[in-house]
Amino acid sequence: MSDLIIQLSQWLLTLTQGAEPWDSYARYLPRLMDGVWITLQLVLLSGVIGFLMAVPLALMRISKNPWLWVFPYCYIFFFRGTPLLVQIFLVYYGLSQFESLRNLGWIWTDVLSQPYWCAIIAFSLNTSAYIAELFRGAIQAVPKGETEAAQALGMSQRQQYQHVILPRAFGIILPAYGNEVILMLKGSALASTITLLDLMGATRGAISRTYLSLEFFVLAGFIYLILTAVLIGFFRLLENLFNAHQRAQDMKINNLDPQIKDKHLEDSVR
Amino acid sequence: MDLHGFGHLLLAGTWITLKLAFTSLFFGLILGLLGAAAKLSPIRILRWIATTYTTLIRGIPELLLVLIIYFGTTEILLRMFDKYIEISAFAAGVTALSIAFGAYATEVFRSALQEIPKGQRESAMAIGMTRWQTFSRILLPQLWRVALPGLGNLFLVLLKDTALVSVIGLDDLMRQAYVAAGFTKLPFTFYLMAALIYLLLTIISMQVIRLLEKRANRPWQGARS
Numbered sequence: 001m002s003d004l005i006i007q008l009s010q011w012l013l014t015l016t017q018g019a020e021p022w023d024s025y026a027r028y029l030p031r032l033m034d035g036v037w038i039t040l041q042l043v044l045l046s047g048v049i050g051f052l053m054a055v056p057l058a059l060m061r062i063s064k065n066p067w068l069w070v071f072p073y074c075y076i077f078f079f080r081g082t083p084l085l086v087q088i089f090l091v092y093y094g095l096s097q098f099e100s101l102r103n104l105g106w107i108w109t110d111v112l113s114q115p116y117w118c119a120i121i122a123f124s125l126n127t128s129a130y131i132a133e134l135f136r137g138a139i140q141a142v143p144k145g146e147t148e149a150a151q152a153l154g155m156s157q158r159q160q161y162q163h164v165i166l167p168r169a170f171g172i173i174l175p176a177y178g179n180e181v182i183l184m185l186k187g188s189a190l191a192s193t194i195t196l197l198d199l200m201g202a203t204r205g206a207i208s209r210t211y212l213s214l215e216f217f218v219l220a221g222f223i224y225l226i227l228t229a230v231l232i233g234f235f236r237l238l239e240n241l242f243n244a245h246q247r248a249q250d251m252k253i254n255n256l257d258p259q260i261k262d263k264h265l266e267d268s269v270r
Numbered sequence: 271m272d273l274h275g276f277g278h279l280l281l282a283g284t285w286i287t288l289k290l291a292f293t294s295l296f297f298g299l300i301l302g303l304l305g306a307a308a309k310l311s312p313i314r315i316l317r318w319i320a321t322t323y324t325t326l327i328r329g330i331p332e333l334l335l336v337l338i339i340y341f342g343t344t345e346i347l348l349r350m351f352d353k354y355i356e357i358s359a360f361a362a363g364v365t366a367l368s369i370a371f372g373a374y375a376t377e378v379f380r381s382a383l384q385e386i387p388k389g390q391r392e393s394a395m396a397i398g399m400t401r402w403q404t405f406s407r408i409l410l411p412q413l414w415r416v417a418l419p420g421l422g423n424l425f426l427v428l429l430k431d432t433a434l435v436s437v438i439g440l441d442d443l444m445r446q447a448y449v450a451a452g453f454t455k456l457p458f459t460f461y462l463m464a465a466l467i468y469l470l471l472t473i474i475s476m477q478v479i480r481l482l483e484k485r486a487n488r489p490w491q492g493a494r495s
Contacts, residue, residue: 086464214338
């Protein structure tokens, strides 16, 4: 065991003294940065498209008409219940099975056979299912008094959704939406499996040329951590803007079972 | 759906996927418990290690973790012993998935431990139980009930993350679908089939989790309604 530790520390020492991996880092950093840009594009584009798709899905999902809710139900269930990798492969490799799609002209050559657009399609479909489910919960969590107040003012159903329920639901899902975007960032690494040169793909490219696998994986992990931190900060900011009315008080809901909750001890637990 | 004789391969892959998921669940739960214990311990360095662990792992993609473990471990072994020792894709997959599961489970266990009223711990101490007895006889049984919904969600995530291990060549469901798709030139058929099998596994897991939750909540059912 002590042998191992000596070996490991010697290796760590060479890291600080030798020219490698710093030379390779310097050489490949521009490509990794291009990869970061692609990763960000994937996350932002699919985040926006997914969000736009999620709103109608959620509205259909909460309808009481079975013809309306059955499609979003199955859609959400499928995309939440299967791995993202399968979904990407279904779009990128799977679609080529259909002759009719391959004869569509530019839609096929410029969109459906391009890894970039396939990744965006797959990520948007995937994330829209998750966001729709969040949205459904948020719409149902809008306090009943607010819809009643809107009704009392004589608002139509449409006006209620437009002016009261949806803006309120948006504020409610923001923290969860932030989590979903971070999951999307992590999921976007899968785009490298369909030959896209996102951060992960660029890293693997650099490794295949330099054979410095550990060094570049660690560097990529570091960059992903920074991206995560930036996204978290951005969503904190958004939350502050949208939920300004809650900023002062701590709205944390304690969903503890009342049976085992002893209030007089609570303050000392946390 | 005509599977061109690849049906049994998909089944074999499903079996490996399940083995991978349950082995990782086992080690992940242990890691999660250790992590939660470390996060709530009075020793500062343990808390620091646990926080670093969860922050790091939750901030990097699972795919990257799988690749780091698989290629990184071989490289460290290579540098230490000067010869190429290949570790199996299964072992690398279990390690990576347990580490990822453990990081999220740490948070679930930590908040569950905090939800258990302090009075429980104090009464255990008052009747002279040791720390280990308090943990195993008083806290753990209650922890299970509170943590179950969170852990159930994490298991569903874990089940889907097993597909990532196909990237390093483990013959799981995903990889078998890939192989079959390459042979038959019917990618959509086979990926859809794989997706449906994953969906089926998800449905079964959800039912089992629901049963477990029901069982864990038995003492409270009468009182609530």
